[in-house]
Amino acid sequence: MLSTFTDVEVEYLCHGVPLADYQPTKADHRRQQEAVRTHEWVQRQVAKAPPWTEERRERMRELLGPPIPPWELQRWRLRLYxxxxxxxxxxxxxxxxxxxxxxxxxxxxxxxxxxxxVAFEPLGPLADPPPKKRSQKPSRPSRKPPADRRSKAELAAENEALRAELQALRDQM
Structure with missing residues (x-):
């Protein structure tokens, strides 16, 4: 049975009551056995893989980005198998x-x-967001170039094409 709790942004779900007495069901036993088999398979595959270089680790850190700030995390109470x-x-x-x-x-x-x-319920945010900083100067809207403005490379290419056309006309005379 799932129930819901609403946050400002998300409607959190509940499943069971983690603090209540609980006896694992056949489905829980099956899910646990499958999780163990999957975990063991992954461990075997990782053991076969070549070790990562420091460069590869650094690249992975770049791809994953910075850690998630605490105010973007939700606390949960979980009952495990x-x-x-x-x-x-x-x-x-x-x-x-x-x-x-x-x-x-x-x-x-x-x-x-x-x-x-096997059961979970939301407890609330891990931390409050930091207060918004007031900027001392009002921010100006960013200036966008007009839509008809062309890049330097486009102008150079057009200039070269016009010079070639002019030279072709001179050669015809």
């Missing part, structure tokens, strides 16, 4: 802690990795 209850932070734009994709978490208490999420 192993029975432990943990808090986790996820991006606020997602209505579920699993993002609809990865419904497992490593348990910090018993170290079961992965442990499927």
């Amino acid at each position: 192993c029975g432990h209850i943990v808090e986790a932070a996820r991006i606020r734009k997602s209505p579920r802690p699993d993002g609809g994709v990865c419904d497992k978490e490593a348990c910090p208490e018993c170290c079961l990795d992965p442990s499927v999420i």
